[in-house]
Amino acid sequence: MPQTRLSPQTRVSSVTTDPTELTTRQLIQRIDGLKELFEARLTVLRELIERSKEDITSMPIRMDAKVLHLRDLHNEVFLGIDTRFKLNAEAVRSALEAAEKAVGKSETSTSKQLEQQQDNMTSMIAASETKIDAVRDRLGLIENRVVAMEGKGMGVQDQKGSQNTNNTMIISIVSAMIAAAAVIISVIVMKPV
DSSP: OOOOOOOHHHHHHHHHTSOOHHHHHHHHHHHHHHHHHHHHHHHHHHHHHHHHHHHHHHHHHHHHHHHHHHHHHHHHHHHHHHHHHHHHHHHHHHHHHHHHHHHHHHHHHHHHHHHHHHHHHHHHHHHHHHHHHHHHHHHHHHHHHHHHHHHHOOOHHHHHHHHHHHHHHHHHHHHHHHHHHHHHHHHHHOOOO
16 A cells, blocks of 8 residues: 655644643643633622622712702801801991980980070170170260260369369270170180080
8 A cells, every 4th residue: 555645734633633631631721710710800890890880879879968968068157157147237236226326315415515505605695785785874974974074164274184084984984895895705705614
């Protein structure tokens, strides 16, 4: 029989097509190791997916809790501010009422003082008019005497006496005018008590 020559590829393929038992065991061990590795990774991924599901499911609940907490904080802060505003408004209202009462009392007191000053001025003016009338009456009497003396026609000696009398009358008239001016000034300057 003739021998056929096998090509190197044919030889290799015939040899490699039948793996040995040792090779097969090694392959099975490696495949089992890979299976365990993949199963472990799959288990971890499943756990992560479950956690993610739990997180996603619990997220609205946690958000609601946080929103409620923020709402409570917001209400506390603004309730405090609102309370302060109400207290300040009440304090301002009380202060305004007190100020209005004080102004009312001050106005009443001022009105009474003005009325009293007016009464005092009226009485002082009446007293001054009385004194002025008395001075006028005296001046009238003095004038009548001067006229009477001029009408009698006194002599030279009498003229000297008449001149003294005239000087006395002028001095008394000036004194009366000064007295009247002093009364008027004292009325104007005098402050009511």
